[in-house]
Amino acid sequence: QATYDVTELQDKWRPIWEKLEPFKAGQRDGAEKRYALTMFPYPSGDLHMGHAEVTALHDVIARYWWLKGYDVLNPIGWDSFGLPAENAAIKRNENPAGWTYANIETQAESFKRYGISFDWSRRLHTSDPEYYKWTQWIFLKLYEAGLAYRKKSPVNWCPNDQTVLANEQVVNGECERCGAVVTKRDLTQWYFRTTAYAEELYNGLDQLQDTWIGKVVNMQRNWIGRSEGAHVDFEISLTDGTKKSVTVFTTRPDTLYGATFMVVAADADLAAEIVAPDRAAALEGYLEDVRKASDIDRLATDRPKTGVDLGVTATNPVNGEQIPVWAADYVLADYGTGAVMAVPAHDQRDLDFAKAFSLPVRRVVDVPGADNPEETYVATAGDGAYVNSPMLEGVADKASGIHKIIEKLEAEGHGKGTINYRLRDWLLSRQRYWGAPIPIVHCPVDGEVPVPDDQLPVKLPDLAGADLKPKGVSPLAAASEWVNVSCPKCGGPATRDSDTMDTFVDSSWYFLRYLTPNDETQAFDSKLASEWGPVDFYLGGDEHAVLHLMYARFFTKALRDIGLIDWDEPFSAYLSQGKVINGGKKMSKSLGNGVNLSDVLEEFGVDATRLTLVFASPPEDNIDWADVSPAGSVKFLQRAWRLAGDVTSSPGADVAGGDVALRRTTHKTIAEAEQLIESYRFNVVVARVMELVNATRKAIDSGVGPADPAVREAAETVAILLSLVAPYTAEEMWERLGHEPTVARVAWPTPLPELLVEDVVTAVVQIKGKVRARLEVSPSISETDLEAAALADPTIAAAIEGQTVRKVIVRAPKLVNIVV
Numbered sequence: 001q002a003t004y005d006v007t008e009l010q011d012k013w014r015p016i017w018e019k020l021e022p023f024k025a026g027q028r029d030g031a032e033k034r035y036a037l038t039m040f041p042y043p044s045g046d047l048h049m050g051h052a053e054v055t056a057l058h059d060v061i062a063r064y065w066w067l068k069g070y071d072v073l074n075p076i077g078w079d080s081f082g083l084p085a086e087n088a089a090i091k092r093n094e095n096p097a098g099w100t101y102a103n104i105e106t107q108a109e110s111f112k113r114y115g116i117s118f119d120w121s122r123r124l125h126t127s128d129p130e131y132y133k134w135t136q137w138i139f140l141k142l143y144e145a146g147l148a149y150r151k152k153s154p155v156n157w158c159p160n161d162q163t164v165l166a167n168e169q170v171v172n173g174e175c176e177r178c179g180a181v182v183t184k185r186d187l188t189q190w191y192f193r194t195t196a197y198a199e200e201l202y203n204g205l206d207q208l209q210d211t212w213i214g215k216v217v218n219m220q221r222n223w224i225g226r227s228e229g230a231h232v233d234f235e236i237s238l239t240d241g242t243k244k245s246v247t248v249f250t251t252r253p254d255t256l257y258g259a260t261f262m263v264v265a266a267d268a269d270l271a272a273e274i275v276a277p278d279r280a281a282a283l284e285g286y287l288e289d290v291r292k293a294s295d296i297d298r299l300a301t302d303r304p305k306t307g308v309d310l311g312v313t314a315t316n317p318v319n320g321e322q323i324p325v326w327a328a329d330y331v332l333a334d335y336g337t338g339a340v341m342a343v344p345a346h347d348q349r350d351l352d353f354a355k356a357f358s359l360p361v362r363r364v365v366d367v368p369g370a371d372n373p374e375e376t377y378v379a380t381a382g383d384g385a386y387v388n389s390p391m392l393e394g395v396a397d398k399a400s401g402i403h404k405i406i407e408k409l410e411a412e413g414h415g416k417g418t419i420n421y422r423l424r425d426w427l428l429s430r431q432r433y434w435g436a437p438i439p440i441v442h443c444p445v446d447g448e449v450p451v452p453d454d455q456l457p458v459k460l461p462d463l464a465g466a467d468l469k470p471k472g473v474s475p476l477a478a479a480s481e482w483v484n485v486s487c488p489k490c491g492g493p494a495t496r497d498s499d500t501m502d503t504f505v506d507s508s509w510y511f512l513r514y515l516t517p518n519d520e521t522q523a524f525d526s527k528l529a530s531e532w533g534p535v536d537f538y539l540g541g542d543e544h545a546v547l548h549l550m551y552a553r554f555f556t557k558a559l560r561d562i563g564l565i566d567w568d569e570p571f572s573a574y575l576s577q578g579k580v581i582n583g584g585k586k587m588s589k590s591l592g593n594g595v596n597l598s599d600v601l602e603e604f605g606v607d608a609t610r611l612t613l614v615f616a617s618p619p620e621d622n623i624d625w626a627d628v629s630p631a632g633s634v635k636f637l638q639r640a641w642r643l644a645g646d647v648t649s650s651p652g653a654d655v656a657g658g659d660v661a662l663r664r665t666t667h668k669t670i671a672e673a674e675q676l677i678e679s680y681r682f683n684v685v686v687a688r689v690m691e692l693v694n695a696t697r698k699a700i701d702s703g704v705g706p707a708d709p710a711v712r713e714a715a716e717t718v719a720i721l722l723s724l725v726a727p728y729t730a731e732e733m734w735e736r737l738g739h740e741p742t743v744a745r746v747a748w749p750t751p752l753p754e755l756l757v758e759d760v761v762t763a764v765v766q767i768k769g770k771v772r773a774r775l776e777v778s779p780s781i782s783e784t785d786l787e788a789a790a791l792a793d794p795t796i797a798a799a800i801e802g803q804t805v806r807k808v809i810v811r812a813p814k815l816v817n818i819v820v
């Protein structure tokens with residue numbers, strides 16, 4: 001082939017690779033295993049620039065590992081259940097299945113053309129009954145272990161999608177998907193007990209700190225939200241004469257003497273339990289308003305405080321003082337214990353509340369330099385001298401104060417030190433059709449009954465033609481033939497649970513299913529999980545920081561405790577890639593700045609597109625499409641390709657006598673590329689390959705000549721390194737250089753140590769023309785560096801001491817003459 005035609009190359013090599021199947025995992029006997037994972041796509045439409053970027057970046061690692069001799073698992077599948085598919089289907093008046101699977105085919109075809117080194121034999125779709133059978137099975141395992149349960153509570157409700165949302169899916173009070181303002185509803189829902197692992201999920205982040213690149217570790221820390229503090233018990237005297245102990249969570253037990261009232265969440269059951277009869281109607285009225293507010297609003301400090309006096313009092317355990325008990329919305333029902341001891345002097349929200357309802361304020365910490373909050377209504381949070389606190393006067397600091405109070409509470413049985421986590425249990429039921437049905441039957445006699453294993457999967461009924469529009473109740477509830485079943489336990493009439501699982505359940509274990517995607521006998525093979533897992537490298541987006549990336553960690557810990565896997569964390573290394581933007585802005589329909597991937601591929605070809613995306617920036621940075629040059633990438637690939645045609649020595653020619661300068665460049669490039677890839681500097685690898693191409697071209701054109709075996713060595717190295725980003729061009733080069741396919745499975749070249757040592761030359765240092773020292777320096781040393789080295793030499797420094805240097809003449813790398 002005389003001209004570089006990338007479309008021709010694509011058409012030529014794709015069928016050959018498909019026949020060779022070079023990327024099947026588990027076929028390299030005895031080799032160390034490496035698991036490379038990239039977040040599997042939602043099948044919404046064809047692939048877009050984001051997919052192109054992630055997979056191009058990810059492929060650098062996966063292909064590099066093959067070249068390095070590992071047995072590599074790099075699978076692909078589709079996260080094919082969920083709201084996006086269902087909403088799109090409703091809009092188009094189609095069946096979600098039809099729409100989903102058509103898109104999957106389109107995307108699969110695009111990925112194949114895009115030349116990603118996936119092991120296609122492991123393809124999976126989470127919406128296949130063969131897959132979700134095991135999602136249901138795992139749900140039941142968690143249920144058996146007490147890690148899945150059903151409860152009634154106020155939940156996040158998206159009025160637009162007409163479904164509940166997990167806390168993680170509510171962003172700034174809005175639905176993560178559609179942006180509607182999320183409200184609260186009292187509903188009976190299924191939860192996974194993520195809080196059982198709050199501590200381990202939190203502490204486990206320490207071990208991921210260095211290998212999870214980006215913000216995710218900190219985002220998870222904040223999300224799990226660890227607070228050290230105490231539980232303090234207050235006795236409440238109810239109006240019927242009985243007493244009830246109520247526990248509050250506080251991070252400042254040392255301010256207990258300043259607690260002048262108590263506040264319970266208005267929507268907690270406790271409020272209704274303790275309210276005095278003559279205040280019940282007021283509470284009820286207030287509650288109606290509270291339900292409309294989002295958590296974010298409720299916690300906002302700048303919001304006018306509202307509340308209701310519950311007409312009862314509580315006893316402060318340190319001083320026996322009777323304090324009034326209020327209900328308010330700024331205390332959340334599902335954080336801590338849902339009740340607080342209000343210390344208005346040192347907590348601004350309590351202070352605002354005290355001011356609004358004329359409740360007493362008592363300062364217990366005198367913060368130096370701060371005004372008295374009793375007068376200013378500005379709460380103080382800092383350290384200072386304790387006042388009005390008989391037990392704590394003279395105690396030096398906050399830490400000791402907290403310690404002392406906790407000791408006293410524990411000794412008297414009025415409380416204890418504790419750690420509270422912000423993390424909530426994961427609400428997993430969805431009132432929508434396109435998801436894995438929850439495999440539980442509700443029986444009037446036996447209650448919740450798990451569907452027996454041999455009746456799994458509980459298949460989604462075909463609701464062809466049914467109205468799937470969100471109505472607040474799952475469309476499955478209306479499928480009477482499907483819903484009405486006999487109880488697996490007693491055989492009597494019963495009904496299926498009609499909710500489906502959050503799609504994040506499907507993706508919490510897919511990396512395990514890839515090990516044996518077609519196994520009909522088990523969810524995954526524990527032995528293989530032990531051999532392949534955990535995932536060695538995971539690439540994906542930050543948008544999943546507290547969703548998928550946390551849920552998968554939770555599943556891993558639960559499955560470990562159930563005895564199915566033997567590791568603690570699913571992803572040993574993680575990298576968040578940046579986004580492809582255009583003209584400084586996120587691509588969007590409304591801005592009209594979207595870049596269509598298939599147009600780009602059509603115009604520049606696969607290799608140039610991939611190369612452009614990898615070369616544009618470090619993987620974690622955004623790529624501005626307005627700043628890159630795919631046309632430049634085409635030109636570079638053409639230059640590389642031409643090298644292969646110019647080489648005239650035969651394959652295997654002895655390179656030992658080849659041009660040393662070119663060989664040094666080649667071997668240095670290999671050594672550097674290795675380090676750069678391992679530190680995810682893929683863009684710099686491309687830059688180094690470009691330099692090697694230039695050096696090789698120069699050698700060919702300037703005397704070394706095309707017959708020198710060093711030229712062949714350089715060109716072959718270019719082909720091998722280029723195969724990480726531009727597989728079609730690299731394969732073609734490899735063939736032109738006289739080799740069989742595929743370059744993707746050759747051995748990574750070993751750089752020769754003797755070619756890596758820097759050359760040195762001797763520089764002479766003179767003082768007024770007399771040689772006074774000799775320095776060993778690099779031939780490429782700059783004039784400034786050479787001058788500095790000469791002046792720093794001890795002999796020279798001693799010789800010129802006390803004299804004025806009038807002039808320094810530098811001729812790098814050989815000579816320095818100092819005039820004093």
Ligand code: ANZ
Pocket residue numbers: 227249250251252255265330331332333334335336337338339340341342343346347381420
């Ligand atoms: C008394 C106190 C005095 C408090 C003081 C703070 C300062 P973090 O750090 O976020 O865990 N709190 C407890 N439960 C609450 C709930 N359900 N809704 C709203 N607020 C709640 O915050 C813990 C502090 O937030 C607790 O410590 C409690 O107020 C409040 F000078 O107790 B503190």
